[in-house]
Amino acid sequence: MSNKSALLKTWHKFKRLPFGNWLFSKAVCIKAPYFGSMKPYVLDLREGHCSAVVKNRRSVHNHIGTIHAIAQCNLAELCAGVMVDATVPYKTHRWIPKGMTVQYLAKVDTDVTAIAEIDLPRQWVDKEDLVVPVKLFNTRNELVFTADITMYITEKKQ
Numbered sequence: 001m002s003n004k005s006a007l008l009k010t011w012h013k014f015k016r017l018p019f020g021n022w023l024f025s026k027a028v029c030i031k032a033p034y035f036g037s038m039k040p041y042v043l044d045l046r047e048g049h050c051s052a053v054v055k056n057r058r059s060v061h062n063h064i065g066t067i068h069a070i071a072q073c074n075l076a077e078l079c080a081g082v083m084v085d086a087t088v089p090y091k092t093h094r095w096i097p098k099g100m101t102v103q104y105l106a107k108v109d110t111d112v113t114a115i116a117e118i119d120l121p122r123q124w125v126d127k128e129d130l131v132v133p134v135k136l137f138n139t140r141n142e143l144v145f146t147a148d149i150t151m152y153i154t155e156k157k158q
Contacts, residue, residue: 005085005086005087005088005090006090007045007082007085007086008045008046008047008086010024010027011024011042011045011086014027021041021042021043022041024042024045025040025041025042025052028040028042028078028082032078032081034074035074035078037059037060037074038054038059038060038071038074038075039054039055039057039059040052040053040054040075040078041053041054041055042082043113045082045083045086046086047086047087047120048083048087048117048118048119048120049083049115049116049117050079050080050082050083050086050115050116051079051113051114051115051116052075052078052079052082052113052114053111053112053113053114054067054071054075054111054112054114055111056108056109056110056111056112064107065109066107066108066109067108067109067112069102069104072102072104072108072112072136072144072145073100073102073147075112075114075136076100076102076114076116076134076136076145076147076149077097077100077147077149078114079114079115079116079134080097080116080132080134080147080149080151081097081151082116083116083117083118083132084130084132084151084153087118087120088124088153089124091156092124092155092156093124093153093154093155093156094153094154094155094156095130095151095152095153095154096151096152097149097150097151097152098129098150098151098152099149099150100147100148100149100150101147101148102145102146102147102148103145103146103147104144104145105143105144105145105146106138106142106143106144106145107144108136108138108144108145109138110138110139110140111138111139112136112137112138112144112145113136113137113139114134114135114136115134115135115136115137116132116133116134116149117133118130118132118133124153125153126153126154126155127152127153127154128152128153128154129150129151129152129153130150130151130152130153131148131149131150131151132148132149132150132151133146133147133148134146134147134148134149
């Protein structure tokens with residue numbers, strides 16, 4: 001039996017299909033509807049890594065015509081959550097976001113790509129705070145935003 005999470009299995013299944021990344025991204029937004037407001041597109045997913053992009057569109061703009069700070073937070077949380085869901089041992093552990101510390105480093109005036117990564121392999125314990133670093137880059141490959149998202153990891157009660 002595979003140790004892959006259901007989410008990671010879904011990713012691999014969709015990747016083989018035409019428009020698979022788009023279909024997977026839509027499925028994530030059906031599961032967590034709030035993320036749909038920014039129309040994210042998941043680029044890559046594997047244990048310990050997720051990357052996604054949000055297009056620079058008016059619907060995610062602030063009053064000065066750049067990508068809104070909260071849209072950046074939402075993209076960071078989406079990448080961190082999808083990555084953690086694909087990485088934690090799903091049969092024995094669960095997770096929930098606990099906190100987020102962010103830094104806005106520059107105005108985001110282009111599409112923005114988020115990358116969430118943790119080091120693997122690792123030991124999973126009960127009642128653990130896992131800090132997931134997320135970096136956002138503009139299309140000029142400039143770092144425009146960072147987040148440290150704390151995920152609370154617990155063992156499932158049998």
